[in-house]
Amino acid sequence: METNDGFIVLHDPRKNRGTAFTEEERGLLGLKGLLPEAVESIDLQVERVHEQIGKLEKPINKYVYLLQLMETNETLFYKVLMDDPVSYMPLVYTPTVGEACQTFGHIFRRPRGIYLSIKEKDNIRAILQNWQEKDVRFTVVTDGERILGLGDLGICGMGIPIGKLSLYTACAGVPPEYTLPIMLDAGTNNQEFLNDSLYPGLRQERARGEEYDAFIAAFVEAITEVFPKICIQWEDFAGINALRILNTFRDKVCTFNDDIQGTAAVATGGLLAASRYSGKPLTHQKFLFLGAGAAAIGIADMLVQRLQKEALAAEVAYERIYMFDNKGLLVTSRSDLTAYNQKFAHDQEPSDSFVDTIKNIRPTAIIGVSTIAGAFTREVIEAMSAINERPVIFPYSNPTSHSECTADEAYNWSKGKAIFASGSPFPPVIYNGKTFIPGQGNNVYIFPAIGLAVFATEARRLTNEMFLTASEALAKQVKAEDFEQGLIYPPLSNIFEVSVNIAVEVATRIFDSDLAGIDRPLDIEALVKSKIYRAKYEQ
Structure with missing residues (x-):
């Protein structure tokens, strides 16, 4: 970089360090007088961001602030997010x-x-x-x-x-x-x-x-x-x-649809973890979807794939999955089904009542992908609780305003029995003296990890098997202490470590599938970790 390029550097978000430029760099780049006198660390800059964000009341104003930070100092923006994902992810993404x-x-x-x-x-x-x-x-x-x-x-x-x-x-x-x-x-x-x-x-x-x-x-x-x-x-x-x-x-x-495959992987991972939590094998469970669109089909297809992996015949796996849309239960007598969801229709009497459907088919889990706020009513939760010792309640629709129920409703209406996860974040719930921390079944557990695996391997294609691998890798990282708090996903505070671990397993699957664009290394984990970006100012 030539001397006197300082003004250009300060307006390049990828190169700008603001007050973190050293005295030597300021002299070399022609930054003298373009910055305040103090030379500050990135940690001090993060502290300033926290203070400024804290003075803004509305989330949308915080979003605008963070987007402007991305446009002025990219490294600082990512440092802020990486240091505190629990606080900042809901601001840059859902809700x-x-x-x-x-x-x-x-x-x-x-x-x-x-x-x-x-x-x-x-x-x-x-x-x-x-x-x-x-x-x-x-x-x-x-x-x-x-x-x-x-x-x-x-x-x-x-x-x-x-x-x-x-x-x-x-x-x-x-x-x-x-x-x-x-x-x-x-x-x-x-x-x-x-x-x-x-x-x-x-x-x-x-x-x-x-x-x-x-x-x-x-x-x-x-x-x-x-x-x-x-x-x-x-x-x-x-x-x-x-x-x-x-x-x-x-x-x-090389392509994927996050609403279909990402949602499928995070939901399947949650159901695998919930199975461990409840002690009831996945092959002994029955699943009812509220919604029969692309997200529901993606999850259901992956569940069938996983159930077959557990030695369940395909026709038996399909028998465990039911879907209910705005016209009622998917049954074979309906003439309005698509080629995609027809395979989940059952040969039985029609039903236009979600509660009656629960009572009749007795599912162990309900999965909301309807975007209908409040669709999991008190009657729905109580019906699930009456037939299950640990009912699985997954209102996955985003944003929060479209969630099928809240965490507070699920825990209180089930009298603390629910195994709960939602698409959007909810605060902790205290029921009968116990604090439950609601899990967030957010695709953020999947697509960034898939991205890192693809980046490391230069994958030519992505397959459903790779997303199933991601879901299994996610479920494995839920610990006993997480279950004690009601969590069936790893804490979001550990998202970076979780993502890297998933990426290593997906990268291995990519090499095993002969779909990598590079030669297989001796140490796949080392390869993946060597590709990771760190939010720090390079000297």
């Missing part, structure tokens, strides 16, 4: 990211990532080449149609790719320069946004059919040419598109 997406056009300050309009379908390759980094390994991409449980948010869904990729780094050490958030802007059917003068996206109704599919195909072709080692994570696509896109490209490029 706060939901509000950030809803208000994206109003809090927008500086663009981050790539925005691809369907009107530019034939120019995608050239647009991608505008990105400053030439070796991108990961993209989280959305079209904004099904953001969390909030519906069609159009281009405002860009908060999801930005947030998820920050967790690749904060939770698993994937170097941030290899990540790229992308929005595929195919329009929106959100009339409120289309009428909003501050909506920054394409003002048209959503493209559908052949036009939409051609846009997706052109994107995949272009990004894999511009970034040959890319791994594409599909995020928050409508269920009707999500499964089709995944099935179209999963055997052609």
